Amino acid sequence: MSTILRSAAFRPATRGPDAAPDGRRSRIREKAPWAALAFTAPAWLYVLAFYLYPLASNVRMGFQNYTVSSFYTGVAPYVGWNNYRAVVHDSHFSQTVLNTVLFTAGSLVFQFCAGLALAVYFNRRFPLSGPLRSLLLVPWLLPLVVSGTAWRWILDTDSGVLNHVLLHLHLVGHPVPWLASTHDSLIAVTLVNIWVGIPFNMVILYGGLQSIPGELYEAAALDGAGAWRRFRYITLPLLRPVTAVVLTLGLIYTVKVFDVIMILTQGGPAGSSQTLTTFAYNLSFQQLEFGRGAAVGNLLIVVAVVFALLYLRSTREQRRTAR
Template identity: 55%
Template sequence: MTSTTVATGPGGISPPGAAPRPRRRGPRRGRLVQVAFLVPAVVYLVLFFGYPVIKNVLMGFQEYTTRTFYTGEAPWVGLTNYVTAITDPVFDRALLNTGLFTVGSIAGQFTIGLLIALFFHRRFPLSGVLRSLLLLPWLIPMIAASAVWRWILDTDNGVLNRTLDVLPFIDSRPAWLTSTTLALVAVIVVNIWLGIPFNATILYGGLQEIPEELYEAGSLDGATGARAFWYITWPMLRGVVTVVLVLGVVYTLKVLDVILGLTNGGPANATQTISTFSYHMSFREFDFGVGAALGNILVLISLVFAIAYLRLNRRRVDE
């Protein structure tokens, strides 16, 4: 191999006709390109996520009312807003309803979503079309879906009660949305219906990543059916399950539009959750400080659950 050098004239200037030396691009230019791509994302996160969170935290320690919009004065009150929120008679009921609503919704969404994902994991004709139709509840706006379900669950003219009238062993029409014992159950059922597509889609994607060779090897050792699910599918799906459960709980804790569209927190606070209670205090009582305090409590509950579940799941994986 021969190497060629380019002669340079006095002062390091290349003579006419000589090939120019390639310029080396230093690491500084690469960093500038990286920063240029990161700046829009950082600005977006700061403006639309960071600022609202910080503002809400500050409002929780201020006397923030409609007068503040005119005077600009929001005096600091310390923990008064939190004390007012926690000692309110509605708070205990809202906290209990939040727990029941979250547990019921997540249990139903995850169980049905996993069963549907396992069903579609087996190939059969029109499976792709049916999977596409499964996404419809997820694509419908929440307010529109709530309006349709409110018509379905109407006591007098609802489709569900009219269907139940045909059955011979049911004489009464249940008051799905106006009964203090059935309203929360009805809201949970509707939220399960809305969350099934998300769970089924994510879990189906996780099932697709499991190698078929594992099932073939397991079948040789007698791991088929339920044994194959327990010893192969579930361990391989654990990471996806963690994502689905954490995101599902965080999302369900802050559900607002479904409850407002169906029951508006009633009857008699039977479906009142912390998120709807925060909305009520902020935009009906116009006590934005107490509403922000309730929102901060909800964020704290979500954060504690996410950290605790992730640590517990990591410990199980290590063991």
């Protein structure tokens, strides 16, 4: 009996009918990396052609004296940091940076607050909640050119709907020059950008609210916690990861907003609504200072990368504490 067991133990395992030979397995393993590379190659080519190459060209142009003649001759001498020095010492730079900060901060705060309020409101069931939630997505789905043109008509000083409503309600004594006043133009473009960004905040925050277990609210209600205490001690803490995503993406998007401002005010009047994006456009395509325009674009890239790194660091720390 022991002899039979020993012979069975040392007997080579038989292959099934579907088992591949060792040589075939090795060939499959060798081909697997090349197959993966073939599937990902189109995506990498797209990123290289439309992201990395333009980014590298813009960074290089920021250190060159690139003019109109450079497009024909291909000659653009390197000037080091001169373009950045010229941009920083420009008389409009400080006001442009301040406008960008106010525009970004105002948009983020009101977009987030309004989006969170709508997300909390639609988180409960009531008739027609689905269609109403879909209608609120219209500002986000419309092309920015269409939205900007419509708001330009609404904010018109003489024939705009907004001024007619305000005058009819006796909230103002005379038409407000929303787009023609140095005091109101930045407020106008900020309000329009808030209107465009509210649906994005609402959708992301609504998804975060859906992931919070309802049992937590029921247990808190049984313990006597009111609506505000449930919102403060359950909703806000559990929405913190989603909030970080919304604010980071919103900041990166808002810093580079261009369409809305160009359609409404073109950065005017007198640069009162000009941000870094329109400043870069004016330098490159109106003053034909392509090197300085590229330098401003590179500054925007640095700002976006810094906040993206801060976001990644915060998410890494949250995962570490969660473990």
